[in-house]
Each structure stands twice: as structure tokens, then as C-alpha cells.
Amino acid sequence: xxxxxxxxxxxxxxxxxxxxxxxxxxxxxxxLAHWTPVTITVENRGANVDAVLELVxxxxxxxxHRQFNTHTAxxxxxxxxxxxxxxxxxxxxxxxxxxxxxLRSGSRVLAETSIDLRKRFTDRELIVVISPDVGLDYLNSKxxxxxxxxxxxxxxxxxxxDGVGAVVVHGISLEKLSExxxxxxxxWIQQGGRLIVSGRADYGLLRTPRLxxxxxxxxxxxxxxxxxxxxxxxxxxxxxxxxxxxRVADAGEVTHARGDVPLALRRAHGLGSVAYxxxxxxxxxxxLAAVTAPIWGDLLPEPDDKPMIALAEPGSGDAxxxxxxAFQPGTLRPDQRLSDAVLATRAFGFPALGSMLMFLAFYLGxxxxxxxxxxxxxxALTGWGRLVAPPAFVALAWTLFAPTFPAGPTAIAVASVQxxxxxxxxxxxxxxxxxxxxxxxxxYSLRGTDPSWRPLLASQDGYRPPDWTFTRGNRAxxxxxxxxxxxxxxxxxLEGHALIPxxxxxxxxxxxxxxxxxxxxxxxxQLRGAWLQLGQDVWAVxxxxxxxxxxxxxxxxDAQPARADVDTWQDRLRQSGMLTRGERTGAGAVLARLVxxxxxxxxxxxxxxxxxxxxxxxxxxxxxxxxxxxxIVVGLLDTPAPLTYADGGEVxxxxxxxxxxxxxx
Numbered sequence: 001x002x003x004x005x006x007x008x009x010x011x012x013x014x015x016x017x018x019x020x021x022x023x024x025x026x027x028x029x030x031x032l033a034h035w036t037p038v039t040i041t042v043e044n045r046g047a048n049v050d051a052v053l054e055l056v057x058x059x060x061x062x063x064x065h066r067q068f069n070t071h072t073a074x075x076x077x078x079x080x081x082x083x084x085x086x087x088x089x090x091x092x093x094x095x096x097x098x099x100x101x102x103l104r105s106g107s108r109v110l111a112e113t114s115i116d117l118r119k120r121f122t123d124r125e126l127i128v129v130i131s132p133d134v135g136l137d138y139l140n141s142k143x144x145x146x147x148x149x150x151x152x153x154x155x156x157x158x159x160x161x162d163g164v165g166a167v168v169v170h171g172i173s174l175e176k177l178s179e180x181x182x183x184x185x186x187x188w189i190q191q192g193g194r195l196i197v198s199g200r201a202d203y204g205l206l207r208t209p210r211l212x213x214x215x216x217x218x219x220x221x222x223x224x225x226x227x228x229x230x231x232x233x234x235x236x237x238x239x240x241x242x243x244x245x246x247r248v249a250d251a252g253e254v255t256h257a258r259g260d261v262p263l264a265l266r267r268a269h270g271l272g273s274v275a276y277x278x279x280x281x282x283x284x285x286x287x288l289a290a291v292t293a294p295i296w297g298d299l300l301p302e303p304d305d306k307p308m309i310a311l312a313e314p315g316s317g318d319a320x321x322x323x324x325x326a327f328q329p330g331t332l333r334p335d336q337r338l339s340d341a342v343l344a345t346r347a348f349g350f351p352a353l354g355s356m357l358m359f360l361a362f363y364l365g366x367x368x369x370x371x372x373x374x375x376x377x378x379x380a381l382t383g384w385g386r387l388v389a390p391p392a393f394v395a396l397a398w399t400l401f402a403p404t405f406p407a408g409p410t411a412i413a414v415a416s417v418q419x420x421x422x423x424x425x426x427x428x429x430x431x432x433x434x435x436x437x438x439x440x441x442x443x444y445s446l447r448g449t450d451p452s453w454r455p456l457l458a459s460q461d462g463y464r465p466p467d468w469t470f471t472r473g474n475r476a477x478x479x480x481x482x483x484x485x486x487x488x489x490x491x492x493x494l495e496g497h498a499l500i501p502x503x504x505x506x507x508x509x510x511x512x513x514x515x516x517x518x519x520x521x522x523x524x525x526q527l528r529g530a531w532l533q534l535g536q537d538v539w540a541v542x543x544x545x546x547x548x549x550x551x552x553x554x555x556x557x558d559a560q561p562a563r564a565d566v567d568t569w570q571d572r573l574r575q576s577g578m579l580t581r582g583e584r585t586g587a588g589a590v591l592a593r594l595v596x597x598x599x600x601x602x603x604x605x606x607x608x609x610x611x612x613x614x615x616x617x618x619x620x621x622x623x624x625x626x627x628x629x630x631x632i633v634v635g636l637l638d639t640p641a642p643l644t645y646a647d648g649g650e651v652x653x654x655x656x657x658x659x660x661x662x663x664x665x
Contacts, residue, residue: 017046018078018111022101024092024120026128027147031163032121033093035452037155040101041085042111044078051076051105052471055090058097060465066457071469076103085152089160091454095121125303126163130154131170133282134198138289139296143303156180158187158499159452165303166194170281174210180476182210187499189214190270190423196299198277201244206276214274216253216267219246229258230285243285246278256295264295270423275299409442410435411631415619419504419639424522426502428620432494434483441466444631446479448621451496453481466492500620504544506613506641508532508554515554517641519544519613530615532641536561544615611641 021041030036038055053076060067072090092099095118102112124145129136136146144165151172155161157180167185174182189195195214199206203219212218224242245261255275256264266275277295279286286292411434419426430451436442457465466485473479483492503522508515515534521527521544530541537559544550619635 017044018049018103019043019045020101020103020111020113022099022113022115023153024099024115024117025147026126026149026153026164028120029122029126029145029147030092030117030120031126032095032123034091034163035089035159036092036163037153037157037160038088038090038099039085039153040088041083042076042078042103043083044080047080049078049103049105049110051078051103051110053086053103054101055088056100056102057090057092057094059094060457066463066465068455068465069467070455071467073469074472087153087156087160089155089157089162089452091452092117092121125165127300128161128164128167129170130167130172131282132172134168134170134287136168136281139300144300151176151181154181155184157450157452158184158191159497160184161188161193164188164193166196166300168196168198168281169211170198171200171205173205173208174214175208177210186214187425189272189274190420190425191427191499192271194273194275194299195269196275196277198279198281199246200280200282203246206246214269215276216265216274217248217250217276219278220249221247223247223261225258225261227285229261230291243279243283248276248278255298264299266299268422270420270425409437409444409625411444411623411625413619413621413623413631413633415621415633415635417500417502417617417620417635417637419502419637421640424501424503425499426504428496428498428500430494430496430498430621432496432623434481434492434494435490436483436485436488438488441482441484443480443482443626445624446481446621447473447624448477448619449498449500450476450479451498451621453494453496456493456495463490468494498620504637504639506532506639508534508611508641508643510643513556515539515556515643517541517552517554518549519552520549521546523547525617527615527617527637530613530637532611532613534559534611534641534643541613541615611643613637613639613641 019042021043023039023041024030025036025038040053040055042053052073055072057070057072058067059070070091072088074086074088076084076086078084090099098114098116100112100114103110122145124141124143127136127139127144127146129146129148130151131148139146154177156178161167161184174185177185185193185195197206197211197215199219201222203222205211206215206219222244223246225245227241227243230243245263248262248265252265252267254262254264255266256262262278264275264277266273277286281287281292411432413430413432416429417426418429428449428451432453434442434444453468453470455465455468457463464485464487466483466487469480469482469484471480471482481494485492501523502525504527505520505522506517508517515532517532517539519527519530519541524546526546527544530544532539532541532554537556538561539552539554539559541552541554542550615637617635617637619633621633623631623633625631
């Protein structure tokens with residue numbers, strides 16, 4: 001009892017009973033301006049605690065009054081004597097402010113610490129080595145650095161690998177990873193990551209379920225290879241020395257070999273790759289940089305500065321914006337992003353034009369009535385009448401028109417779903433705009449996916465970016481977003497990226513003046529309202545049910561112009577039945593902008609002989625507000641539709657002419 005009273009009235013004792021241990025990045029090294037894993041170990045040496053663990057980062061420009069904090073939080077239940085490890089992935093794009101970590105119960109801080117990021121950062125691409133006995137420091141260069149990580153500190157969110165160029169595994173079983181850690185690694189690879197696995201003479205680890213699923217082939221035994229075969233003339237004076245390599249069941253894609261001995265094999269995994277080195281990186285002569293340099297040169301191409309999160313659409317050049325990237329509401333240029341269109345539509349938070357006209361007609365009608373009243377009638381409006389008339393008018397106007405004006409918080413979200421090639425996953429780009437009519441801090445509950453969010457800053461004068469709080473829910477696909485602001489009638493924007501299970505394939509074949517389109521929807525979501533675009537032409541395809549495969553014959557003469565204006569999208573929205581009538585105005589403008597955003601990607605694909613399939617799908621997330629107007633959430637599918645001729649041959653780019661009859665012209 002006495003101890004409980006001491007803890008209640010002396011917070012210092014409670015704080016002293018909590019220990020926080022923070023590990024940033026991989027091997028305490030992180031890549032600046034990239035998503036970074038943070039592992040926090042919390043040990044409670046006191047009484048039971050129900051608390052919130054917060055990571056606070058600061059960004060923006062304080063001199064321009066545009067500085068803001070981002071809170072990443074999770075609830076944690078800490079019984080007395082408990083020790084728990086929590087993993088986060090946060091964006092670290094500034095060295096000017098420390099990373100602050102604190103554990104609080106209500107408004108009371110139980111423990112806190114600050115991490116000086118200047119001592120841990122690098123601007124080079126990371127090569128993460130997971131091995132007890134392999135050193136790859138010889139791979140370090142001006143643009144690349146090797147770092148060493150332990151399995152218990154690997155991310156459990158795929159975006160935690162954002163700053164990583166490759167993960168090298170040697171002598172470690174991936175079965176040691178938790179389910180969420182392995183899923184994060186697998187999804188990172190499918191977005192363009194590289195996994196490189198080297199085995200010891202004891203190759204049993206490579207036959208475990210997870211590695212067996214990823215590797216291009218399986219080891220079935222050992223074989224010897226002489227040093228002279230490995231080193232050439234340099235190995236001639238090594239006598240009869242030899243080294244063990246793995247004998248494999250199926251050669252697959254061999255990238256390097258010595259004679260008939262495969263040394264490196266590789267297979268594609270989504271947009272990424274998994275490489276299998278049949279030799280032991282820790283043993284001579286393969287631990288020598290000169291021996292493995294040609295292999296590394298092929299497996300590790302020169303790094304670029306593009307965040308891994310942007311690799312789902314290779315070659316698009318559409319990297320994530322920094323926190324100072326600005327949008328300009330009210331404008332709509334071809335080079336803008338989709339989030340700009342969300343803001344430019346002014347689709348919600350403002351009265352409809354009809355409501356404004358009705359209000360104006362009511363007001364002018366009242367003035368005209370007063371003008372036509374005689375002086376005797378108007379003279380009667382004296383004293384209390386002059387005081388009561390204005391409030392009465394306001395009350396009447398409010399009764400008639402208040403329902404058409406915004407009230408409370410609302411949101412609009414547009415999700416662009418892009419299936420990854422040869423993968424059961426799809427990349428989702430989400431643009432979320434949040435709006436509130438009051439100064440109270442609005443909160444939004446999200447379910448269905450776990451995006452990585454980046455705040456966008458408006459460019460207009462007077463805009464003060466809010467502080468953001470992203471709180472994890474009890475499930476991985478639950479999240480709560482809180483906006484701390486003292487401004488009303490201000491639009492705030494976020495850009496998010498996520499991965500969802502989704503597989504859909506489309507391909508078109510041209511024959512006898514018509515296209516035959518085949519669409520296989522292997523996902524659990526219905527594709528409602530789909531259109532095929534080839535060059536400047538578009539065909540309506542219709543709905544494709546979950547698990548359904550359809551074939552459509554699309555005559556070239558039935559093509560319609562590939563328009564991306566709002567009216568066209570209004571018609572498509574109405575045909576698909578995706579939205580209610582009241583939601584179509586804003587959503588149509590936003591989706592029209594989405595097509596404009598995709599136009600460079602479409603043009604690039606068409607030059608390679610491909611088309612695009614667009615369609616509406618159920619958005620991968622639902623949004624709930626604490627009161628206010630129901631949010632608008634729209635999902636739009638965008639996937640390639642490769643084009644071939646009837647004979648099955650690939651389209652020759654030199655013969656691909658958008659004006660030719662083969663494209664409906």
C-alpha cells in the first residue's frame with residue numbers, strides 16, 4: 001500500500017522502475033531520409049502499468065513557423081517484472097532534432113530518453129549482413145556500406161528495409177524470425193529488394209521451409225572444386241587444395257559458374273530477386289574480395305538514391321516527397337501528384353453550388369420584400385423589432401441551409417492499386433485529405449491495411465502544419481490518426497503506401513480487327529467497372545467477379561477516345577455503381593487526375609507494346625470519423641495488359657504505331 005502511494009504521489013519513483021533500451025536501424029546505423037526500423041525494449045521493475053509508448057520525431061522549418069512533430073505510438077500492457085520488445089518503422093529525415101522515446105500513462109511520463117541521430121546516420125545504401133562469422137566490409141564504397149544485424153532486431157514492417165540495398169544471410173535460419181518479421185522481409189523483396197543466401201558445408205539450414213520457398217533451387221549434397229579452378233592461374237601454386245560447394249537439384253538461372261559447377265544462382269521474386277551462393281562466404285578462398293568481386297558486381301548493381309518504397313513502379317521516377325514538399329490547392333497541373341488533385345477538387349467541406357444559390361435567392365427575396373413594404377410597415381419595426389429581426393433571420397437561414405454546410409471532421413481517400421508482377425501482392429498508393437470545421441483535434445480510425453504515412457505541407461501563407469499522432473491498433477491492419485491543430489476549415493493531407501494481397505492478370509491479343517482481352521481476377525475482391533486503354537482508345541470491359549476469368553472481344557471500331565475529364569469519369573462511376581450520387585462529383589475529379597498522373601507510365605508501357613487495364617475496386621481501407629460527414633473512399637486498379645498478335649509473337653516496338661489500324665484507328 002505504501003509503495004503504491006509513493007508511486008502515485010512521486011512520479012520519479014515510477015519512472016525509475018521502467019527501463020528503456022532503444023536500438024535504431026541495423027547495427028545502430030540508419031540511412032538518412034528513409035524509413036528506419038527502431039526496436040525498443042521496455043522492462044518494468046515496478047507495479048503493473050498500462051501505458052503508451054511514443055516515438056517523437058521533429059521536421060519542418062521553425063523559422064517559418066512550419067515545424068511539426070510526428071508521434072508514432074502503441075499501447076503496451078506491462079505487468080510487474082515484464083520485459084517486452086516493440087518494433088516500429090519511422091521516417092528519419094532530419095539530424096537537427098533527436099529521436100525522443102517516452103512511456104507515459106495518461107499525462108504522466110514514466111520513462112523517456114533521447115537518441116542523438118547525428119552519431120548513427122549514413123547517406124549510403126545499406127548492405128545488411130545476418131551472419132555470426134561473415135564480414136563484408138570489402139563491399140564498402142562511397143555509396144554503399146555493410147552493417148551487421150541480429151535477427152531479433154529485424155523489422156516487422158516491410159518499409160523498415162527502405163534504406164537497404166541487399167540482405168545477406170549466412171549460417172542463420174529464417175525460421176528464427178517471427179511471422180511478421182518474415183512477412184516483412186518477403187514483401188520487401190517482392191517490391192524490389194535483394195536477398196543473397198550463402199550456405200555452409202552443413203546445408204540443412206537451406207532446406208528449412210522458409211528458405212526452401214525463396215531459394216531458386218535446393219542443395220542435395222556437396223562436391224569439391226579445386227582452388228586452381230576457382231582462382232585460375234593464381235591458384236596454380238596452391239597445389240591440390242580444394243573447397244566444398246553445394247550440389248544443387250536444378251541449376252535454374254546460373255549467373256556465375258566454374259566449368260560445370262554453379263557458384264551463383266538467381267530467381268525473380270516479384271520485382272526483386274533471391275540469389276543463392278553455393279559456396280561458403282566465410283571460408284577460403286571465397287572469403288577473398290578478389291575471388292567474389294565479379295559475383296558481387298552482378299548481384300549488387302550500383303545503388304541509386306531512390307527509396308525502396310518507390311520501386312513498385314520501376315522507372316516511374318516517382319519517389320516519396322520530403323516533409324517540406326508543398327501542394328497548392330485550387331490548381332491542377334499535369335505534373336502534380338494525386339494528392340494535389342484531392343485537394344484541388346474541393347470536393348467536400350464546402351457547400352454545394354445549388355445550396356449557395358438557394359441561400360442567395362432567399363436573402364435577395366427577403367431584401368426585395370422589405371423594399372416593397374410601405375414606410376408604415378417598416379416603421380413598425382422599431383425598438384425590439386429591429387433587435388429581433390436579424391437573429392430571427394439567422395435562425396431561419398440556419399434551419400433551412402445548415403444541413404448543406406460542413407459539420408465536424410471528414411475525409412476523402414483515393415487508393416491506387418497496382419498488382420506486382422508475378423506476385424500475389426499489390427502496391428497501394430493512398431492519398432488522404434482530412435478536413436475539420438472546428439479547432440478541436442479531429443481523430444480518424446482506419447482499418448484494412450497499415451500504410452506508411454508522410455505529411456504534406458500546404459504552400460499558402462498562414463498554413464501551420466499540425467502535429468500528427470499515428471497509433472497502432474490491436475491488430476496490424478488497425479490504426480488511429482489524430483491531428484493536433486488550432487486551425488479550423490483547413491485541409492491537411494497525407495500520402496501513404498501499403499501492400500495488400502491482390503492478384504489480377506490481364507492480356508490482350510489482336511486478330512482480324514478486334515482485340516481479345518483475358519482478365520483473371522485471382523483476388524477476393526470484385527473488379528467493378530473496368531476499361532482497357534490502348535494508345536488513345538479505350539473500351540468498356542465491365543465487371544470481373546472475385547476468382548473469375550473473363551474473355552471479351554473488343555472490335556477496334558467500338559473504341560472510344562481515351563478521355564480523362566471529369567464528365568467521363570462521372571459516367572464511369574455511375575456505370576460501375578461504386579459511389580452514391582452525392583459522392584461522384586469530387587471522386588470523379590480525383591479519379592480523372594489519377595489517370596493524368598498515370599499517363600507517363602501508360603505512355604511508357606504503350607511504347608513497349610502494352611496496354612493498361614483500369615477499374616474500380618473496393619478500397620483496401622475504411623475510415624471512421626468521430627462524428628462529422630461520412631468519408632469518401634475510392635479504390636482504382638491500374639495494371640499492365642500486355643499486347644500480342646494472334647500468332648503469339650511479341651509486339652515489335654518498331655512496328656507499334658498508335659495511329660495504326662491495329663490500335664483501333
